[in-house]
Amino acid sequence: MALLEIEDLTIDFRSLDGTVRALYGVNLSVEPGEVRGLVGESGCGKSQTCLAIPRLVHPSGTVRAKSIRFDGDELTSWSERRMRSLRGNKISMIFQEPMTSLNPCLTVGEQLSEPLVLHRNATWGEARERAVEMLSRVGISDAAQRYHEYPHQLSGGMRQRAMIAMALICEPRLLLADEPTTALDVTVQAQILELMKRLRDETGAAILLVTHNLGVVAQICDRVSVMYAGRIAEEGTAREIFAQPDHPYTRGLMHSVPRLRPPEGTPEKLEPIPGSVPSISAMPSGCPFHPRCKYAEDICASVLPDFVETGPGHRALCHFAGQLDEKEARV
Amino acid sequence: MSEAILELRDVRKWFPITAGLMQMTVGHVRAVDGVSLSVMRGETLGLVGESGCGKSTLGRMAVKLLEPTRGSVHYAGKDICHVRGKALAEFRRCAQIIFQDPYSSLNPRMTAGAIIGEGLRIHRLVPRNEVRDRVSDLLERVGLDRSDFVRYPHEFSGGQRQRLGIARALAVEPDFIVCDEPVSALDVSIQAQIVELLKALQSDLGLSYLFVAHDLAVVRHISDRVAVMYLGQLCELAPRNIIYDFPAHPYTQALLSAVPEPDPTIPLRPRPLPGEVPSAARPPSGCRFHPRCPLAEPICRTENPEWRELGPGHFVACHLASEQIPTQASTEQ
Numbered sequence: 042m043a044l045l046e047i048e049d050l051t052i053d054f055r056s057l058d059g060t061v062r063a064l065y066g067v068n069l070s071v072e073p074g075e076v077r078g079l080v081g082e083s084g085c086g087k088s089q090t091c092l093a094i095p096r097l098v099h100p101s102g103t104v105r106a107k108s109i110r111f112d113g114d115e116l117t118s119w120s121e122r123r124m125r126s127l128r129g130n131k132i133s134m135i136f137q138e139p140m141t142s143l144n145p146c147l148t149v150g151e152q153l154s155e156p157l158v159l160h161r162n163a164t165w166g167e168a169r170e171r172a173v174e175m176l177s178r179v180g181i182s183d184a185a186q187r188y189h190e191y192p193h194q195l196s197g198g199m200r201q202r203a204m205i206a207m208a209l210i211c212e213p214r215l216l217l218a219d220e221p222t223t224a225l226d227v228t229v230q231a232q233i234l235e236l237m238k239r240l241r242d243e244t245g246a247a248i249l250l251v252t253h254n255l256g257v258v259a260q261i262c263d264r265v266s267v268m269y270a271g272r273i274a275e276e277g278t279a280r281e282i283f284a285q286p287d288h289p290y291t292r293g294l295m296h297s298v299p300r301l302r303p304p305e306g307t308p309e310k311l312e313p314i315p316g317s318v319p320s321i322s323a324m325p326s327g328c329p330f331h332p333r334c335k336y337a338e339d340i341c342a343s344v345l346p347d348f349v350e351t352g353p354g355h356r357a358l359c360h361f362a363g364q365l366d367e368k369e370a371r372v
Numbered sequence: 373m374s375e376a377i378l379e380l381r382d383v384r385k386w387f388p389i390t391a392g393l394m395q396m397t398v399g400h401v402r403a404v405d406g407v408s409l410s411v412m413r414g415e416t417l418g419l420v421g422e423s424g425c426g427k428s429t430l431g432r433m434a435v436k437l438l439e440p441t442r443g444s445v446h447y448a449g450k451d452i453c454h455v456r457g458k459a460l461a462e463f464r465r466c467a468q469i470i471f472q473d474p475y476s477s478l479n480p481r482m483t484a485g486a487i488i489g490e491g492l493r494i495h496r497l498v499p500r501n502e503v504r505d506r507v508s509d510l511l512e513r514v515g516l517d518r519s520d521f522v523r524y525p526h527e528f529s530g531g532q533r534q535r536l537g538i539a540r541a542l543a544v545e546p547d548f549i550v551c552d553e554p555v556s557a558l559d560v561s562i563q564a565q566i567v568e569l570l571k572a573l574q575s576d577l578g579l580s581y582l583f584v585a586h587d588l589a590v591v592r593h594i595s596d597r598v599a600v601m602y603l604g605q606l607c608e609l610a611p612r613n614i615i616y617d618f619p620a621h622p623y624t625q626a627l628l629s630a631v632p633e634p635d636p637t638i639p640l641r642p643r644p645l646p647g648e649v650p651s652a653a654r655p656p657s658g659c660r661f662h663p664r665c666p667l668a669e670p671i672c673r674t675e676n677p678e679w680r681e682l683g684p685g686h687f688v689a690c691h692l693a694s695e696q697i698p699t700q701a702s703t704e705q
Contacts, residue, residue, distance in 0.1 A: 082559035083530075196648050197423075226422035226586065231630035231642035253560060256632030260640045279636045297564030299593035301616065301631045302638075310571075311593065313564035317529050 042113070044247050045071040045094065045215055049107035052089050052098060058322045063089050063102070065271045071215065076241060076248045078262030078279065080255065080294075082318055085268040087251045091217050094249075095128045096121075112214055130160040133208035137220035139200035143192040149176075150188030153207050160211050175206040179236060198229035205236065212244055219251045234261050255298055259283055264354070267291050270319055270329035275362075277355030287349075287357040289334045289365065290314070328359070336361055336368050376410035376446075377548050377580045378434055378467070383407055383443035385429050389653060401652045403429040405604035406443070408679070411548065416574065416581040418595030418612065420588055420627070424649060426604040431550045431584040435467045436460075447548070465495050468541035472553035474533030478525040484511065484536055485521035491544040510539040515569060531562035538569065542577075550582045555590060567594055588631050592616050597685070600624045603660045604652055606679070610686040620682055620693040622665050659691065667692055 052064040064086045071077045079087045092098045094109060096116070109116040112131065116124070128134075133156075136142040144152055153175065154168035163171070169188065176184035179202040192200055201221065208216055218237070222230040238261060241248055252258060258265055259279060266276040267288065275288035286292045293314035300307060316333040319325055325332050331341035340360055349362035361368060384407075386400035404426040411417045411434075421427045432438040433445060436452055444451050452463050471477035478487055488507045492498055498506050508518040514535040525533055534554060541549055551570065555563040571594060573579060585591050591598055592612055599609040600621065608621040619625045622643075630642040647664050650656055656663050662672040669692065677689045 082561060198648065227588070228422065228626060228630045228642070228645050231632070231640060232645075234632070234640065235642070254632070255560070255634035259634045259636045259638075260632040283634065283636050294560055295634065297561050298634050299564075299567070299589040301589045301592060301628065301633060303592075304635075311564040311568055313568060314561035315565075317531055317562060318559070 043070040043110075044073045044112060045069075045249070046108070046110040047090070047094070047106060048109075049105075050090065050093055050109070051105045052086075052093060053103045053105075054099075055101050055103075056322070061321045062324075063271055063321055064093075067268075067271075067273055069266060069273070071247050071249055072264075073214070074241065074245045074247055075263045076237075076250055076261050078258040078265040079249060079251045079268060080253065080258050080265060081268035082253055084270075084318055084321065086271040087268050088219055090268070091134075091219050091249060091251050094215075094217060095132050095134065096124050097128075097134075126160065129156040129208075129213075130211045131213050132215045132217065133211065133213040134217040134219065135201070135204045135208045135221045137223050139197065139204045139224070140192065142204065143200060145192055148189050148191055149195065149203050153188070153203065153210060156207065156211050172206075172210065175210050176203065179203070179206045179209075179240075180232070181206070197225055198232065201225060201229075201233055202236070205233070205240070209240060209244065209246070213246055216246050216248045217251075218248055220253070221250070222257060223252070223254070230257070237261065255294060267294070270324065271321065272329065272358060274330070274359075275355075275357040277352065281352060281355050285352075285355075287351045287355065287362045287365065288330075288359050289336050289361075290330050291357075292365065293333070336365060375413055375449075377413045377448060378411040378582070379446040380407055380409045380430070380434065381444045381446065383430070383433055383440040383445065385426070385433060385438060386441045399653050402604050402655060403652060404433070404440075405652075405655070407601075407604075407606050408443075409599060409606065409609070411580050411582050413547075413580055414574075414578055415596040416583050416594055418591035418598040419582060419584045419601060420586060420591050420598060421601035422586060422627075422649065424652065425601040426652070427584045427586075427601050428552055430601070431469070431552050431582060434582055435469045435548075435550050436463065437469065461495065465491075465497075465544045466546050467548045467550070468544065468546040469550040469552060470534075470537050470541050470554045473557050474530055474537050475525075475557075477537060478533060478540075480525055482524075483521065484516075484523050484525070484528075484539075487525075487536065488539050488543050491540070495544055497544060507539075507543070510543055513542070513573075514539045515565075529562075530558055531565060534558060534562075534566050535569070538566075538573070542573065545577075546579070548580045548582075550584065552584045553586070554583075556585065556587065563590065570594065588616075588628060600627065603649060603655055605660060606687075606689060607661065608686075608688045608690075610683075614683065614686050620686070620688045621661075621690050622667055622692075623661050659689070661690075 047069045050067040053060050053062050081087045093104050098104050153172040157163040157168040173184045173188050181187050181202055222233050262279045265279050265282045267274045269290050275291050296312040314333050327343045328341045328346050331337040346358050346360045348356040348358055350356045351363045385404040386402050388397040389399045391398045419427050433440050444453050485507050489503045492503050511520050512518050516535055555566050595612050598612050598615045600607050602623050608624045626643045626645045632640050658674045659672040659677050662668040671691050677691045679689050682688050
């Protein structure tokens with residue numbers, strides 16, 4: 042059984058222009074122990090999807106879902122009090138900017154111990170022992186000393202390690218990681234990715250990884266959902282998505298990323314996706330990607346496509362999914 | 373690639389650290405600490421390194437937005453550190469910069485037309501009544517609409533704003549542009565648009581770029597030569613295919629091995645890089661990379677490695693580099 046199953050998640054925001062829809066009926070599932078990637082560009086709704094799970098969407102947003110099932114429980118029917126007992130416990134989060142998501146007035150140790158005291162009825166003494174152990178487990182040297190330091194005394198990479206330690210201290214079943222390496226240098230990013238993989242293997246926690254970096258996705262995710270304009274555009278295993286992308290947007294993304302070691306036959310020019318992401322207050326009719334799509338036909342401007350199954354567990358929201366290669370050859 | 377359009381000669385930029393009531397100088401952050409580098413006419417020189425390595429400071433000194441503490445900067449053979457008046461104005465016209473953040477680098481109270489036209493007016497490049505036409509041409513050249521003249525920066529998307537920043541830099545018909553992380557703040561699909569625009573402009577107008585960035589894949593795509601910086605100094609410089617395929621400096625090797633490829637069949641195998649970047653106020657003795665270098669030997673702790681040529685156009689600052697090339701080539705196979 043899936044650890045997390047989201048059905049038909051819709052989020053509306055009130056704004057000066059009236060109500061705008063950020064998510065259009067998103068379905069998403071995460072299996073126990075898997076790393077699930079949620080990829081897309083800014084404004085596509087990937088972070089909101091992630092925030093809706095522990096019910097942390099901004100109050101100006103109206104969240105509706107047919108169901109959000111986590112570990113056998115239906116979260117949509119839970120009280121706020123019950124949700125609090127879940128956050129930082131069975132579901133925890135790490136964010137992009139560790140400096141703004143750590144409390145600057147508390148020591149790293151106090152913040153790290155708090156979930157244990159809150160959720161596990163541990164004494165501060167017990168919690169401290171566990172926190173120091175956790176800090177050294179995520180690769181922070183002199184853990185006992187770091188416990189007493191404030192976030193500003195740590196480097197960016199170390200803060201992110203401390204965030205991860207905090208997220209994992211109650212041994213969550215699900216870790217929500219929203220752009221965890223985006224603010225980090227590439228050498229530190231590589232270390233954090235290794236750390237996340239290792240901790241997943243050791244604790245069996247599933248990870249929902251929100252990112253825009255296709256390299257990170259390719260290296261760590263088992264399955265991937267690509268989002269565009271508030272909808273899932275394509276999903277499948279990482280291998281399939283990268284070997285055989287079936288949505289024109291996914292293809293476009295792959296062609297616009299320069300490679301460090303370009304494989305044989307890579308064209309000298311990148312092939313950018315023309316135009317820009319539509320504003321959520323002015324969504325195009327039909328398929329939201331059609332104004333930027335090089336394969337678009339008349340039907341795309343008027344009819345929203347259904348998901349087309351192109352392989353086991355691999356599906357794309359496109360009228361022509363599975364036929365793109367033929368279309369390419371004809372051009 | 374014959375003559376250098378811009379030459380940095382042993383430049384240093386030390387920022388004072390002050391403390392106490394009297395604001396006494398108690399030390400210096402050695403942001404750039406002795407770098408010599410030339411940008412050839414018509415080429416793109418990529419400058420990479422991690423945050424805090426001094427690459428942006430170097431870029432700013434190249435266009436005289438910062439004065440070097442020591443060393444000199446030469447543009448087309450002339451020392452520009454001490455120029456004033458007309459000569460300075462002429463340098464400002466020839467050398468431009470494109471900034472990273474298109475949100476904070478455009479004045480929100482000026483229209484697109486005013487932002488782009490400002491340089492034209494200041495340098496009196498076209499008669500007043502032709503400024504508007506010239507700005508419209510520029511807008512079109514960078515892929516915006518001629519009528520965008522009257523719009524304000526907040527009315528544009530991030531990618532469009534970066535186009536606006538490029539049009540602003542191009543307005544005064546420069547020969548040399550420092551691109552300081554021009555695509556890092558942009559979405560993937562927009563990044564490619566801007567990179568291709570910069571390449572097209574270069575081949576049409578014969579521009580020279582100093583392209584400062586931390587994204588190694590983007591730098592490979594756009595650069596002719598690439599320089600790698602670590603803690604205020606250069607560690608390696610080579611034509612791009614040499615540096616990416618046969619990196620000689622252990623830091624370059626570690627940096628390249630840490631980039632995740634967007635292909636699940638190529639696993640990430642980062643070379644271990646222990647510890648953290650030391651403080652630029654108290655750089656290590658000898659080779660600055662030695663405390664983190666897996667190959668460090670006693671000499672690295674005491675002696676600063678000299679900048680030497682390993683192969684044609686391939687420079688490295690490492691005592692041990694020459695012996696590593698064959699090992700590198702054999703492990704890659």
